[in-house]
Amino acid sequence: MSEAEATLSALKQELEQRVLDSIEFRDQLTAVLPPEAVVEACQFLKQRGYDLLIGLTASDHWPELPRFEMLYQLFSTEKNSLIGLSVRLEGEEPKVPSIESVYRNANWHEREVFDMFGIDFPGHSDLRRILMPMDWEGHPLRRDYPLGYEEVQFTFNYDEIEKRKKYAKD
């Protein structure tokens, strides 16, 4: 049993029912967690030697629901092992607790996710936009955010697109 597998089963014991699922895809292990269990899981993994937060991002599954997914990758330099965490976020105003208290370098990564996806991180020390200008509207990496060109309006989505068009409306 590899280190990541052992860790995953230990994590399941530690968090009991809160590890919703585990995914194995192309030799890569990922634990699926509910948002409220993230900080605890990170604390447990850090104690187990996963000392480096090596990746943190989100992905947008629009129009599928639940829409957002947070992705974490933790690495242990000592045991040379990589483990992933995945958190599906419900609702229109997604929220997930900040893990900055456990991994300090989550600070900028979470700011980037906030900037690009509009996901809120309660407990973050300095949640501001990082890449886009401070007065920017919208969150560019959401799948329903257009790629610069004007969106084509059809009868079925006319009103929806009309709402976010930037030109003056009477």
Place this chain on the structure above:
Amino acid sequence: MSENQMEISVDELRGLVSERALEGETMILNMGPQHPSTHGVLRLILELDGETVVNCVPDIGFLHTGIEKNMEALTFEKALVMTDRMDYLNNLGNNLCYCLAVEKLVDLDVPPRAQVARVLLTELTRIASHLLWLGTHALDLAAMSVFLYTFREREILLDIFEMCSGQRMMTSYFRPGGLWRDLPQGFEQAVTQFLELFPERIREYESLLTENPIYIERTKGIGVISSEEALEIGLTGPNLRATGIPFDMRKARPYSGYEQFEFEVPTETHGDVYDRYLVRMEEMRQSLRIVRQALDKLPDGPTRSNNRKFVPPPRSELGHSMEAVIHHFKLWTEGFSAPEGTVYVPVESPRGVLGCFLVGDGGPKPRRVHFRTPSFANLQALPMLSRGHLVADIVAIISSLDPIIGDVDR
């Protein structure tokens, strides 16, 4: 003041600078984004007490070009060209990271010749990147001549890249499944010439800096970070190895056949600017070792996978094989589809761990591509490193972290 100019008051910096700044006891100084020593468009807001830095708040995003968003709108193969433009000094390394991620996602094989060629070329890129770093780093500390020397050798490397891909910097030479085309005639000769010439040149640079009292004065004991702090803030690459942790993705989780090569991971112990310099110098030597071994063992054979569902057929087959025409048409109009799933591939770039998140949604375009770029992660340590140093030392610290702003902002 025009309408779209924002007035910024010191109140907006509350929490980022000390209370003394709000009372006007310390000075807030804006540095950048057009400051030559910031290696691009990096803006720093410095809080100064006399000439000593009390706080440093990096402000990034001036070079944000939406590379990740653009990649979502392209097929897997076409999205590759965006990766060169990210970290423009490690273009082949970025190509490699992205290709490995695509290959992992769709489970595609890479022939041995292509694997060795990839290692060879990424190591040459590493040397080219370190050369540019060395030149600009020394230039920031007012050692002008090093810059001229390093650019002379970098030119040879860029010529080699041009020979392979037709481009000096935006190479896009690695493709999912192998290489764009075989290594050109005269490639081995060009690399051999470089191998003969370069060890002597490294000694030349070292004789200019390593024992130079002015250089030592400006770098020893500057920007010190301990190994625990470095891991906590997510430093990787030469910056982490200068603190004494021999962590290198090429050794830890070998990819593209790195396990077949003999090389050492240089480390130092003090974690200051001078040690980061020493680590990078030694890394160039080790890269040279890898290049030499790769050139010796470069096998013959195809340079691209034969899996026609992912790799277009050679031009010669299009004339007589209907099957080939169909595959060609499908690949260049629709692209290949990837299964639903997430992969994460970390590789060692010259600056540290470059990781690629790739999320497939079952279609021919990625749902999400994210690069965990080393410059972004390393730059986060800047406030920590610069506290208590003089303004002039900030310049040395920034360049020792080796941030590439294209890599930070994407």
